[in-house]
Amino acid sequence: MDQQITRVEESRILFEDDEHQVVWFGWEEAEGADSFVQTNQCLVVNHDKGYLFDPGGTYVFHHVLENIMKVINPRQIRYLFATHQDPDVCSSIPYWMKTTDADLMISRLWLHFVSHFGLEDVSRVTPVPDGGGRIKLDSGDYIAMIPAHFLHSEGNFSIYDSRSGILFSGDIGAAIFPSGERYLMVDDFDHHLKYMEGFHKRYMHSNQVCARWVELVRQLDIRMIVPQHGAIFPQEQVENFLSWFSELRCGGDYIDKIYRDERF
DSSP: OTTBOOSOOOEEEEEEOSSEEEEEEOOOSOTTOOSSOOOOEEEEEETTEEEEESOOOGGGHHHHHHHHTTTSOGGGEEEEEOSSOOHHHHTTHHHHHHHOOOEEEEEGGGTTGGGGGTOOOOTTEEEEOTTOEEEEOTTSOEEEEEEOTTSSSSSOEEEEETTTTEEEEETTTOOOOOTTOOBSBOOOHHHHHHHHHHHHHHHSOOHHHHHHHHHHHTTSOOSEEEESSSOBEEHHHHHHHHHHHHHOOOGGGGHHHHHTTOOO
């Protein structure tokens, strides 16, 4: 594929204008390391304030911090957003709470869960209600937390940046690449399916829940989808992904096979 990455790429600007910037921080180290799942961290800078999405696990904290410091002073980060509670999403939160003055936004279901990562003071944690919420930016745009419950966490959100039109989808759309196969942008959807289909069939709840999320996000002006793992869907691939996901049978749809330990 013509966009295959053969080296470590630490960051890329996904969107930029005179008031707003979206920066992706990705490959933590060279391919071949199988001790952790690769994650995508993204930063929005609007005027002089930062907003960090799914800051990652403790393993990547120093890498992400080092790259963020090339863009903005960490003390200018106003909010941290966690799509759900998994350690690859937010086990670095105690470090970020010390390094920044930011508040953390996470599902109300996980308000006290994050304390198990070593966060003793939850006074700067904002529990997000099941219906979601939004933060107004200085430019007049907004960042919204869009309900994505049971995909794959019971308290789960996608994050939408209205200025760029980018949907940060968490584990929805995630892909796991074998060594030597990874790339940053999806340009062949059918080829990409083999890297994400198995994950989605087991980690997502059911077709009913998938279809409900697609119905909700189709109301947005989506110009890019950035999952927490794997490759990014540019605008020309957005509908391909949404159409596939809305029809996906997964999770509870295969409950009999799961309990019989059969492949599906």
